Amino acid sequence: MVKGSKQTPALATSRDLAPDGARERKSAGAVEVPVAALRGRPAAPDVSVGELAAADVMGLYVHFPFCGVHCPYCDFAVDARADIPHDAYADAICAELTVRAPWFRQQREGGHLREPASPRLVSIYFGGGTPGLWRSEALARVIAAARTALCDPTAAGATLEITVEANPGEVDAEKLRALRAAGVNRLSLGVQSFDDRLLRALGRNHSAAAGPRAVAMARDAGFENISVDLMFALPEQSQDDWRQALDELVALGPQHVSAYALTIERGTPFGALARKGELVVPDQEQAAIMQELARDVLAQAGLVQYEVSSYAAPGRRAVHNSLYWTGAPYLGVGASAASFRPLADGGGWRFSNPRATATYFRASRLGGGSPTPAQVERRTSSDLENEAVWLALRTSDGLDRRAHARRFGFDPVEPRRPDVDACVARGWITVDSNAIRPTASGLLFADEIATRLWR
Numbered sequence: 001m002v003k004g005s006k007q008t009p010a011l012a013t014s015r016d017l018a019p020d021g022a023r024e025r026k027s028a029g030a031v032e033v034p035v036a037a038l039r040g041r042p043a044a045p046d047v048s049v050g051e052l053a054a055a056d057v058m059g060l061y062v063h064f065p066f067c068g069v070h071c072p073y074c075d076f077a078v079d080a081r082a083d084i085p086h087d088a089y090a091d092a093i094c095a096e097l098t099v100r101a102p103w104f105r106q107q108r109e110g111g112h113l114r115e116p117a118s119p120r121l122v123s124i125y126f127g128g129g130t131p132g133l134w135r136s137e138a139l140a141r142v143i144a145a146a147r148t149a150l151c152d153p154t155a156a157g158a159t160l161e162i163t164v165e166a167n168p169g170e171v172d173a174e175k176l177r178a179l180r181a182a183g184v185n186r187l188s189l190g191v192q193s194f195d196d197r198l199l200r201a202l203g204r205n206h207s208a209a210a211g212p213r214a215v216a217m218a219r220d221a222g223f224e225n226i227s228v229d230l231m232f233a234l235p236e237q238s239q240d241d242w243r244q245a246l247d248e249l250v251a252l253g254p255q256h257v258s259a260y261a262l263t264i265e266r267g268t269p270f271g272a273l274a275r276k277g278e279l280v281v282p283d284q285e286q287a288a289i290m291q292e293l294a295r296d297v298l299a300q301a302g303l304v305q306y307e308v309s310s311y312a313a314p315g316r317r318a319v320h321n322s323l324y325w326t327g328a329p330y331l332g333v334g335a336s337a338a339s340f341r342p343l344a345d346g347g348g349w350r351f352s353n354p355r356a357t358a359t360y361f362r363a364s365r366l367g368g369g370s371p372t373p374a375q376v377e378r379r380t381s382s383d384l385e386n387e388a389v390w391l392a393l394r395t396s397d398g399l400d401r402r403a404h405a406r407r408f409g410f411d412p413v414e415p416r417r418p419d420v421d422a423c424v425a426r427g428w429i430t431v432d433s434n435a436i437r438p439t440a441s442g443l444l445f446a447d448e449i450a451t452r453l454w455r
């Protein structure tokens with residue numbers, strides 16, 4: 001991160017969502033591993049080495065890359081096709097889980113777990129792509145494999161958040177009941193808009209009516225924790241359009257909302273249109289007004305902003321995303337999925353699988369279930385300390401100074417004193433003896449704050 005960058009609002013964008021490899025923040029320390037290396041001996045560093053840092057909890061991310069269509073704005077790791085290899089993909093995921101789960105357990109000494117104990121699995125997140133398309137039996141097989149590989153059998157009954165992303169128009173009542181029966185207890189619906197005109201402009205393959213219908217069906221199927229994704233700053237979207245969308249969203253009564261601005265990514269059809277001047281979207285100032293409107297309207301409905309793009313009813317914050325923001329370990333399996341192994345020396349390994357599905361399958365076979373990572377980063381303690389400040393200041397809870405000092409050995413404020421004072425003077429953060437917290441307007445400038453506080 002470079003100090004002194006232009007001040008722009010840190011809008012919630014599609015890149016802020018749960019990380020598959022495509023969404024992960026790329027650092028200067030990244031080691032790119034050529035795909036050709038997959039054919040010979042693995043060339044990547046051994047990310048399984050090093051003692052795991054003490055941690056209470058961990059998460060599992062399962063990437064399902066397949067989609068019914070490839071939306072023209074999307075640069076995620078997506079494989080749009082009709083002939084989804086449901087079982088072959090589940091087989092690959094289960095094999096990967098078996099090999100990699102031990103990397104996230106504390107070492108055994110004489111058959112006994114060394115203190116501290118291994119982290120407890122608290123979340124399984126199926127992201128994509130569109131994991132709602134996965135045949136339910138195959139998805140259930142992955143959940144069972146994850147429980148076997150990562151759950152402590154003596155902790156049976158412990159709460160485990162299991163989320164599946166799905167699209168309206170691609171789920172029906174039977175499918176939703178099957179997901180619920182498989183143990184899925186949280187559904188994340190990619191509604192995106194309640195306006196047929198805007199959905200068409202986005203290239204989505206569902207109608208405006210499909211969103212509310214999917215929410216109602218999910219509720220009937222027994223889902224009590226439903227998250228709805230909604231996008232703003234869309235082509236030809238007015239402030240009135242956005243206000244109406246928020247009202248329709250509130251009427252649905254979801255427990256959680258992710259509201260984020262459309263980002264125009266290079267290499268996508270939208271990126272090409274924008275370059276030619278054929279795609280006009282609301283400017284940053286208009287988008288910031290939309291984000292503030294979302295904050296206010298959703299707060300009135302009891303959905304409180306707790307992160308730049310995330311809003312929740314009481315007790316319904318996303319367990320999974322909170323793991324990413326607090327530096328907890330997570331295992332990511334499947335094409336493009338990223339993992340993080342924090343180490344006892346204060347640093348950690350971050351690595352991600354090959355992005356293309358065919359490459360992932362091939363690498364998985366060559367690696368006996370564990371594909372050679374396509375990207376590996378050895379993060380130092382200093383890297384992770386900066387990341388901890390950056391991520392915490394994207395959340396309304398902010399950064400707990402004592403917990404930070406326990407983890408890194410020093411208080412986060414003192415080494416940054418002039419920059420902290422400058423952010424306080426701008427009204428972006430507040431500081432007391434317990435925490436640094438972003439203000440409401442500070443959440444709009446989260447990236448700028450992070451840039452200033454990066455050491």
Ligand code: SF4
Pocket residue numbers: 066067068069070071074075076078128129130167190
């Ligand atoms: S459905 Fe979602 S993941 Fe698939 S192409 Fe569209 S935006 Fe991307």
